[in-house]
Amino acid sequence: MAADAEAIIAGLGGADNIIEVEPCITRLRTEVHDASKVNQAALKAAGAHGVMAAGNVVQVVVGPEADTIASDIEDIIG
Amino acid sequence: MTTVLAPVAGAAIGLSAVPDPVFSQAMVGPGTAIDPRREPVEALAPIDGTIVKLHPHAYVVVGDDGRGVLVHLGIDTVQLKGEGFRLLAAEGDRVRAGQPVVAWDPAVVEAGGRSPVCPVVALDAVRDAVGGIAEGSVNAGDTLFEWS
Numbered sequence: 001m002a003a004d005a006e007a008i009i010a011g012l013g014g015a016d017n018i019i020e021v022e023p024c025i026t027r028l029r030t031e032v033h034d035a036s037k038v039n040q041a042a043l044k045a046a047g048a049h050g051v052m053a054a055g056n057v058v059q060v061v062v063g064p065e066a067d068t069i070a071s072d073i074e075d076i077i078g
Numbered sequence: 079m080t081t082v083l084a085p086v087a088g089a090a091i092g093l094s095a096v097p098d099p100v101f102s103q104a105m106v107g108p109g110t111a112i113d114p115r116r117e118p119v120e121a122l123a124p125i126d127g128t129i130v131k132l133h134p135h136a137y138v139v140v141g142d143d144g145r146g147v148l149v150h151l152g153i154d155t156v157q158l159k160g161e162g163f164r165l166l167a168a169e170g171d172r173v174r175a176g177q178p179v180v181a182w183d184p185a186v187v188e189a190g191g192r193s194p195v196c197p198v199v200a201l202d203a204v205r206d207a208v209g210g211i212a213e214g215s216v217n218a219g220d221t222l223f224e225w226s
Contacts, residue, residue: 024156025136025148026106049105061105064131064138064146064201 003047003062005072011046012058013037015077019056023070028060080141080225083175084216085121085149086184086196088114092211093197098153101197106148108208109199110223112216116185116194120166120178121151122218124198129171129179134163137179138201145225146201151182153193162186176219200225 012018012032019031032038038058040051050061062069084090089112096102096111123129127141135155140146151163164181167173184194200208203225210224 025131025133025138025150026100050100050103052099059100061100063106064148067131 003065003069005069005076007046008043008048008060008062008069009073009076011039011043011048012060013039018073018077021070021073023066026061026063026066028062028066028070028073030058030060032056032058080125080143080145081175082109082124082147082198082200082222082225083122084112084212084218084220084222085124085179085198086112086114086119087216087218088112088196089214090212090216090222091195092213093199096153096195096197097193098197101150101199104199104205107199107201107203108205109197110211111195111197112222113195114184116188118181118183119218121149121180121182121196123173123175123177123179124149124222126175127173129167129169129173132165132167132169132179134158134160134165134180139173145203148197148199148201149179150197150199151180151194152184152187153195155187155192158187158190158192198222
């Protein structure tokens with residue numbers, strides 16, 4: 001199941017909350033302004049296998065499509 | 079049945095021993111991990127197929143049946159941005175199981191403060207689909223597990 005870029009942005013608290021999205025081979029490493037706006041249940045509903053949050057760094061595990069999803073997210077949030 | 083080969087020599091330690099929850103909790107699939115010998119090596123393709131993802135520190139080979147196997151060379155090694163890794167194949171290449179894909183040195187990764195442990199994962203497989211998992215010492219190219 002491919003995760004949905006729009007839904008992941010929403011789950012991370014919206015485009016304005018996202019500082020950076022960096023893909024690794026299995027996950028998106030994201031940095032957000034306000035971690036309290038991150039909705040882990042929404043991210044899982046968007047296709048994430050898991051979510052790990054430490055401070056303002058939120059890792060969204062999406063599987064090997066991480067590169068594609070990260071570029072989709074970057075296209076959307078500009 | 080897909081026979082997955084050990085990409086590197088070392089000790090098969092199981093995914094639960096990997097210091098990264100993505101692997102230890104099998105979030106991307108079941109498999110095992112190899113604690114590699116600390117010597118410069120060429121990491122091998124685990125199955126016949128096409129290299130669909132190739133990073134210096136990790137790669138995915140997908141077989142003709144659509145099954146993908148991920149090999150991750152060390153933990154948090156994305157942060158090295160390719161330093162210490164040399165690509166021996168290209169994304170999109172067809173490879174045979176046992177063909178070299180990336181040259182690297184686990185000792186250098188460890189000296190940099192990172193775990194050199196290599197997860198080998200049957201992507202999106204159900205847990206019960208993976209069996210015959212090797213334990214203990216393995217040589218590169220040995221059968222690591224079977225994906226039914």
